[in-house]
Amino acid sequence: MPSNPRWARRPEGSTWGDFGPDDELGRLNLITPDKVRAAVAEVKEGRTFCLSLPLDRPGGNVLNPRRVPPVLTPTGTAEAPRFNATLCAEDASLVDVVSDDKVEICLQYSTQWDSFAHVGALFDVSGDGRPEPVYYNGFRAGADIVGPRDAEARGIASGAHRLGIHNAAVHGVQGRGVLVDLLSLFGRERHLVGYDDLMRAMDAQAVTVEEGDILCLYTGFTQVVMEMNGTPDGTILGKSCAALDGRDTRLLQWISDSRISALVADNYAVEHLPAKRLAATTQAAMPLHHHCLFRLGVPLGELWWLADLAADLRAAGRSRFLLTAPPLRLPGAVGSPVTPIATV
The missing domain is CATH 3.50.30.50 (Putative cyclase)
Structure with missing residues (x-):
């Protein structure tokens, strides 16, 4: 079995470590x-x-109550949305009309x-009888996959x-x-x-x-x-x-x-x-x-x-x-x- 500093045991039949200790693919x-x-x-x-x-x-x-349709809106402000807008209203010599948008989307x-x-899953990667929340190849919840609370506590991005x-x-x-x-x-x-x-x-x-x-x-x-x-x-x-x-x-x-x-x-x-x-x-x-x-x-x-x-x-x-x-x-x-x- 491949060795790995993140785990002492891997799930039965898994590919953890088969493509390298730090594989993410x-x-x-x-x-x-x-x-x-x-x-x-x-x-x-x-x-x-x-x-x-x-x-x-x-x-x-x-299909999933947490996932909603994307919301597509123009960039800019509500008073000056960047849609069908002249590139520079103050310069009458410019003829460009532009549109620019953004989206809020559930990925x-x-x-x-x-x-x-x-x-x-909760899995005993250390072999000490205590399941921990981990992901493929033993990457850890809270350390490698970081939620908002962990991110705030550690001062890092989630x-x-x-x-x-x-x-x-x-x-x-x-x-x-x-x-x-x-x-x-x-x-x-x-x-x-x-x-x-x-x-x-x-x-x-x-x-x-x-x-x-x-x-x-x-x-x-x-x-x-x-x-x-x-x-x-x-x-x-x-x-x-x-x-x-x-x-x-x-x-x-x-x-x-x-x-x-x-x-x-x-x-x-x-x-x-x-x-x-x-x-x-x-x-x-x-x-x-x-x-x-x-x-x-x-x-x-x-x-x-x-x-x-x-x-x-x-x-x-x-x-x-x-x-x-x-x-x-x-x-x-x-x-x-x-x-x-x-x-x-």
């Missing part, structure tokens, strides 16, 4: 130059597909990436000082995407997809996944969202479309063994929530997030728009494409909106 390390070249070789026609929802969708806050409201600072989403932006998220169409098998009713279901879908569609690939699951969920025109019905959405069963241990083991670099879905959370409770006294409420973000270092993408790409790939008898999906290079952020582009 997880399995994005598997997207090597050779893997990028292989992804580029999947481009046959040069056509592109935008895989993002409009960032003001779903609309409302029924994980719409099409997004989750960083490893998004979900951690945010993800380690494991922030900006690490993925610097590395670049560009590789081979592989799409599995779950909608065609399971329809628009909620269906918990376990290992057997996923293998059946992949076999039926002749989908193969290799190390470093970015697996994209098309369920149809964001189509249901868009049909609601900005006023989503939480009851309907909670019963709509396929979602991974995070309690299926064989499915989690397959994610480990497949060595995919990232996992994406067009639904909320990728996994079905709330996950069913186990008899055990301690467990993760979001088992797939726990497995991917905390243990493996596999970023999760949520609420992507995959419908147009899925239709094109299906018509062409394909499942692979070049995927370019960098998050914002926003230091300290635990998640990011993203406008992914698929090239076929």
Whole structure:
């Protein structure tokens, strides 16, 4: 087992330390130059597909009460908003008219990436029987991922000082995407997809996944969202479309063994929530997030728009494409909106 000054023991089956003692990229390390070249070789026609929802969708806050739509406003003051404004009103010789704006946005409201600072766990990293709040590769809550109270007490800025989403932006998220169409098998009713279901879908569609690939699951969920025109019905959405069963241990083991670099879905959370409770006294409420973000270092993408790409790939008898999906290079952020582009 790799040694690390931050931890004496790591979660069973985790990748902590496998990419170095201070690694913050997880399995994005598997997207090597050779893997990028292989992804580029999947481009046959040069056509592109935008895989993002409009960032003001779903609309409302029924999917997550803490996340609300972005608020877009001009810069400047209420009395002098910088919109359709002359560049210099005092100089009549200048003809420029300018607009300039700003946005207040929940970074994980719409099409997004989750960083490893998004979900951690209470875990006994020291081996002394005392669980501590830690994140991927043993980075500590309060020291490396710093909330406002800790920041005020220590006189430092709050945010993800380690494991922030900006690490993925610097590395670049560009590789081979592989799409599995779950909608065609399971329809628009909620269906918990376990290992057997996923293998059946992949076999039926002749989908193969290799190390470093970015697996994209098309369920149809964001189509249901868009049909609601900005006023989503939480009851309907909670019963709509396929979602991974995070309690299926064989499915989690397959994610480990497949060595995919990232996992994406067009639904909320990728996994079905709330996950069913186990008899055990301690467990993760979001088992797939726990497995991917905390243990493996596999970023999760949520609420992507995959419908147009899925239709094109299906018509062409394909499942692979070049995927370019960098998050914002926003230091300290635990998640990011993203406008992914698929090239076929």
